[in-house]
Amino acid sequence: MPAPRRPTLREVSAAAKVSLYTASRALGAHAGVAEETRRTVLKTAEDLGYVPNRLARSLKHADSHTLGVLTANNANLFYASLVKGVEKAVQPQGYDCFVADAFEDGVYDAARETRFVAALLEQRAAGIVLTYVPTAQNMRTLSDWRMPLVFVDCLPPEGFERFPSIATDSRLGSHAVGRHFAAHGYRSWAFVGHTPTWTSRFAREAGLREAAADCGAELAVIEGGNDSRTACAAMRAFLGARSRADWPRAVYASNEPLLNGALRALREQRVRIPEEMAIVGFDDFPWADLLDPPQTVVDQQIDELGRLAGSRMLAALEGVPDEGALRLLAAPVLRIRASCGGPVAGAAVSAG
Amino acid sequence: MPAPRRPTLREVSAAAKVSLYTASRALGAHAGVAEETRRTVLKTAEDLGYVPNRLARSLKHADSHTLGVLTANNANLFYASLVKGVEKAVQPQGYDCFVADAFEDGVYDAARETRFVAALLEQRAAGIVLTYVPTAQNMRTLSDWRMPLVFVDCLPPEGFERFPSIATDSRLGSHAVGRHFAAHGYRSWAFVGHTPTWTSRFAREAGLREAAADCGAELAVIEGGNDSRTACAAMRAFLGARSRADWPRAVYASNEPLLNGALRALREQRVRIPEEMAIVGFDDFPWADLLDPPQTVVDQQIDELGRLAGSRMLAALEGVPDEGALRLLAAPVLRIRASCGGPVAGAAVSAG
DNA sequence: ATGAAAGCGCTAACAC
DNA sequence: GTGTTAGCGCTTTCAT
Numbered sequence: 001m002p003a004p005r006r007p008t009l010r011e012v013s014a015a016a017k018v019s020l021y022t023a024s025r026a027l028g029a030h031a032g033v034a035e036e037t038r039r040t041v042l043k044t045a046e047d048l049g050y051v052p053n054r055l056a057r058s059l060k061h062a063d064s065h066t067l068g069v070l071t072a073n074n075a076n077l078f079y080a081s082l083v084k085g086v087e088k089a090v091q092p093q094g095y096d097c098f099v100a101d102a103f104e105d106g107v108y109d110a111a112r113e114t115r116f117v118a119a120l121l122e123q124r125a126a127g128i129v130l131t132y133v134p135t136a137q138n139m140r141t142l143s144d145w146r147m148p149l150v151f152v153d154c155l156p157p158e159g160f161e162r163f164p165s166i167a168t169d170s171r172l173g174s175h176a177v178g179r180h181f182a183a184h185g186y187r188s189w190a191f192v193g194h195t196p197t198w199t200s201r202f203a204r205e206a207g208l209r210e211a212a213a214d215c216g217a218e219l220a221v222i223e224g225g226n227d228s229r230t231a232c233a234a235m236r237a238f239l240g241a242r243s244r245a246d247w248p249r250a251v252y253a254s255n256e257p258l259l260n261g262a263l264r265a266l267r268e269q270r271v272r273i274p275e276e277m278a279i280v281g282f283d284d285f286p287w288a289d290l291l292d293p294p295q296t297v298v299d300q301q302i303d304e305l306g307r308l309a310g311s312r313m314l315a316a317l318e319g320v321p322d323e324g325a326l327r328l329l330a331a332p333v334l335r336i337r338a339s340c341g342g343p344v345a346g347a348a349v350s351a352g
Numbered sequence: 353m354p355a356p357r358r359p360t361l362r363e364v365s366a367a368a369k370v371s372l373y374t375a376s377r378a379l380g381a382h383a384g385v386a387e388e389t390r391r392t393v394l395k396t397a398e399d400l401g402y403v404p405n406r407l408a409r410s411l412k413h414a415d416s417h418t419l420g421v422l423t424a425n426n427a428n429l430f431y432a433s434l435v436k437g438v439e440k441a442v443q444p445q446g447y448d449c450f451v452a453d454a455f456e457d458g459v460y461d462a463a464r465e466t467r468f469v470a471a472l473l474e475q476r477a478a479g480i481v482l483t484y485v486p487t488a489q490n491m492r493t494l495s496d497w498r499m500p501l502v503f504v505d506c507l508p509p510e511g512f513e514r515f516p517s518i519a520t521d522s523r524l525g526s527h528a529v530g531r532h533f534a535a536h537g538y539r540s541w542a543f544v545g546h547t548p549t550w551t552s553r554f555a556r557e558a559g560l561r562e563a564a565a566d567c568g569a570e571l572a573v574i575e576g577g578n579d580s581r582t583a584c585a586a587m588r589a590f591l592g593a594r595s596r597a598d599w600p601r602a603v604y605a606s607n608e609p610l611l612n613g614a615l616r617a618l619r620e621q622r623v624r625i626p627e628e629m630a631i632v633g634f635d636d637f638p639w640a641d642l643l644d645p646p647q648t649v650v651d652q653q654i655d656e657l658g659r660l661a662g663s664r665m666l667a668a669l670e671g672v673p674d675e676g677a678l679r680l681l682a683a684p685v686l687r688i689r690a691s692c693g694g695p696v697a698g699a700a701v702s703a704g
Numbered sequence: 705a706t707g708a709a710a711g712c713g714c715t716a717a718c719a720c
Numbered sequence: 721g722t723g724t725t726a727g728c729g730c731t732t733t734c735a736t
Contacts, residue, residue: 006414008713019723024715034721049496054474055411056713059728062358064407075655080432084453096471099451101436119448122406144401228638263642286580287637290615292644303427360729371707376731386705408729412712707736712729719724 007048016044027052058124066096067313068120068128070113073103077285078256078302079131082152085306086129086313093314095126102132106227108197110135121145127313132198133157148316152309155199155327164316166308166328168300170203170282171210173332174252177280177298178211180334181250183344186278187217190238190248192224192231192262194255204254204282220248224258231261239269247271250278250340256285259295278340294337305330359400368396379404410476418448419665420472420480422465425455429637430608430654431483434504437658438481438665445666447478454484458579460549462487473497479665484550485509500668504661507551507679516668518660518680520652522555522634523562525684526604529632529650530563532686533602535696538630539569542590542600544576544583544614546607556606556634572600576610583613591621599623602630602692608637611647630692646689657682 013023018037025033026041027050033041044050058064069086071079079101087097100116102108117138120128127148134142139160142149149156151165181189191208193201205221212219222238224231231253239247251266253259259281271277273293281288284299308328336343365375370389377385378393379402385393396402410416421438423431431453439449452468454460469490472480479500486494491512494501501508503517533541543560545553557573564571574590576583583605591599603618605611611633623629625645633640636651660680688695 009715010713020714021716021724022722025722028715032721037721051470051473051497053411053476053713054471055407055416055476056728057715059405059407059411059713059730060715062728074432075429075436077427077429077432080426080429084427087453088456096450098448101439104440118403119406121403124405124407145403257638260638260642267642285639286609286612287639287643290612290619291639291642361731362729372730373708373732374706377706380731384705389705405729408712409731411714411729412731414712705736708734710731710733712731714728715726717724717726720722 006053007045007050009050009052012041012045012048012050015048016041062124063126064124065094066098066123066125067310068116068125069097069099070116070128070130070132070134071099071101071103072108072132073106074099074101075103075106076257078283081302082131082306082309085303085308086152086310087306088303089307089310090314095314098123098125102134108226114138117141121147127317129309129313130154148313150309150313150316152305153198153200161326164312164322164326164328166305166312166330167200167203168305168332169329170200170300170332171207172329173282173298173300173334174204174207175211176207176332176334177252178208178214178217180280180296180336180340180344181252181278182211182215182217184250184278184341186250187215188220188249189217190220190222190251192222192235192251192253192258194224194258195226201254208252218248224253224261226257228257228261228264231258232264233261235262235265236268239265244269247277250280253279253281256281256283259283259297263291273339274341280340284335288335289337291339293339296337296340297335298332299335300330300332358405359397359402361402361404364393364397364400364402367400368393414476415478416476417446418450418475418477419662420468420477421449421451422468422480422482422484422486423451423453423455424460424484425458426451426453427455427458428609430635433654434483434658434661437655437660438504438662439658440655441659441662442666447666450475450477454486460578466490469493473499479669481661481665482506500665502661502665502668504657505550505552513678516664516674516678516680518657518664518682519552519555520657520684521681522552522684523559524681525634525650525652525686526556526559527563528559528684528686529604530560530566530569532632532648532688532692532696533604533630534563534567534569536602536630536693538602539567540572540601541569542572542574542603544574544587544603544605544610546576546610547578553606560604570600576605576613578609580609580613580616583610584616585613587614587617588620591617599629603632605631605633608633608635611635611649615643625691626693632692636687640687641689643691645691648689648692649687650684651687652682652684 009023013020023041026038069083083099102113130151132154149163153167155165156163191205222234224234253262280296282298284297288295288297361375365372375393378390421435435451454465482503484506501515505519507517508515543557545557574586576586605614632648634650636649640647640649
């Protein structure tokens with residue numbers, strides 16, 4: 001069964017007995033074609049099963065109308081949701097998203113990233129949404145190419161401050177967590193932070209640290225790495241290194257995988273939550289309220305973040321200036337459930 | 353800051369003082385070019401910052417070397433993992449994946465699917481991995497086009513049996529769940545099934561039903577819909593419609609979102625698990641063993657499923673015959689944790 | 705081993 | 721309102 005012939009625009013025009021040009025205009029819904037001619041062309045195209053060749057079109061336009069989204073582990077709900085958000089914003093404008101995940105088996109692969117960057121350039125992507133900071137080399141490549149770039153969930157590196165960024169106001173969210181800890185009377189805290197590769201790490205730590213200073217709480221920092229496994233190991237080591245009496249009264253994990261890992265370590269030690277230790281995580285997720293106790297989290301409404309990034313990209317592509325929106329910060333919401341001791345009378349629920 | 357000039361192959365060849373042909377051969381790592389000439393060309397390309405235009409290349413080849421993956425809700429871990437698996441298999445062979453998610457806000461959108469199918473044809477995708485059965489119209493379009501197709505997690509619809517498929521042996525997995533129920537002495541079961549749109553639904557029900565017949569258990573069926581929300585509502589309605597004494601002793605949810613919903617409904621009723629009711633779900637997930645009690649599941653090792661689909665697609669593209677592997681069934685594994693009462697002495701742990 | 709030239713399918717500037 | 725024509729950047733015969 002051989003591949004059927006794929007009719008070209010030229011063939012459609014011949015069959016419709018009009019010129020190539022007319023056929024093109026008719027199908028492209030451009031003006032300057034008699035209504036009847038257009039009808040004929042459309043009909044003929046339909047009959048012939050004509051499917052325009054986007055490759056030719058893009059080649060001509062020197063632009064594929066494709067946006068790259070560089071992510072760091074799609075098997076992570078965070079990135080999956082983020083991508084959905086971006087798509088939601090850009091698809092109505094006719095852009096497709098090409099998702100390039102620089103992680104393989106949960107670990108970052110710089111060579112992989114470089115391959116994706118090259119692929120995006122070769123495809124003549126219209127722009128790229130970056131969800132983390134690529135290597136200096138790749139940043140240079142992209143910048144030299146004048147590729148429109150939007151950073152989400154991270155800040156552009158030094159020298160690239162001209163690119164817009166969208167992020168959650170992590171400091172605000174973390175500060176709210178700290179206030180919540182304080183309202184419960186907890187005075188000894190621990191922060192389980194993700195790899196500093198993500199700049200969000202700093203803001204999340206800073207917000208908590210400020211709150212600690214405000215109320216005179218102690219704050220220990222645990223390097224949680226990149227995923228559940230490393231976070232669990234780090235937490236285990238931390239707990240193992242001191243007597244139970246010296247364990248923190250409240251713990252804050254800086255993202256979902258880290259919360260997962262931290263909880264694992266706590267369970268190994270049969271820590272009672274929240275009686276013995278309170279715990280809050282950054283990022284909401286579908287199982288959070290089904291845990292026992294239901295997990296209190298900072299919800300950054302990820303898909304909205306993605307949507308903002310997509311919109312910002314569209315604006316950049318149309319040459320809209322930043323208008324002071326170069327650094328967009330979205331306010332997260334503290335979702336108080338029970339893992340931290342529940343609501344406190346008189347305390348604000350929103351992080352704002 | 354104007355866009356910099358993008359050097360073309362022609363310019364590279366001119367700068368290197370060779371012909372277009374030679375430059376093409378040199379960069380394409382083809383034979384028939386003197387080693388020294390090649391070196392010069394490569395150097396020149398590098399210096400000029402030459403980036404090949406894949407659009408032109410693909411146009412020429414009438415194939416974009418892109419594979420489509422049609423999914424049904426990427427915000428769902430299942431599809432995200434599946435895609436990662438497919439990518440893992442095909443990227444080494446130089447194929448890129450274009451992920452088309454026919455779901456928007458968690459609901460299926462046929463028009464959206466049709467747009468994606470069109471986009472894939474326009475892009476001259478090399479093949480498409482289908483994770484669910486598209487509309488009859490779209491199936492026809494794809495088939496008429498002679499698009500190489502591989503079905504994962506579903507079976508080709510009537511008339512399209514010539515296309516290969518990869519799926520988990522749901523019946524096997526479900527049967528193991530039923531045996532596990534039986535081993536615990538549970539005799540009254542309920543199956544919370546996902547929409548019959550997915551053919552896997554039937555196999556999952558059938559396996560359990562067979563096991564029920566084997567041991568004389570009763571089996572109620574609850575239509576759980578497509579997601580956590582609908583499943584929760586369905587479960588709530590089911591429980592509400594009968595006295596607590598008539599509630600099933602063991603429940604089996606046919607996928608992760610449905611398990612989530614079912615658990616929500618059970619929690620509303622303060623059902624004690626597994627003492628009062630045992631529950632098992634299809635699909636493992638990162639929070640399963642952190643639930644209280646840890647959730648027993650059937651693990652279908654999703655990314656492996658994706659990998660198999662990717663490999664099958666590669667084979668199809670190279671014209672490798674099916675060799676009896678037209679219907680590939682991968683064996684799942686029953687991961688016994690505590691939500692079902694834990695292991696039973698003398699019972700097999702694997703589903704195989 | 706290398707070069708010249710045709711053409712993939714489409715768009716758009718330019719005539720008529 | 722419609723036709724002609726020249727490319728977009730690349731691959732690939734066919735000569736040399």
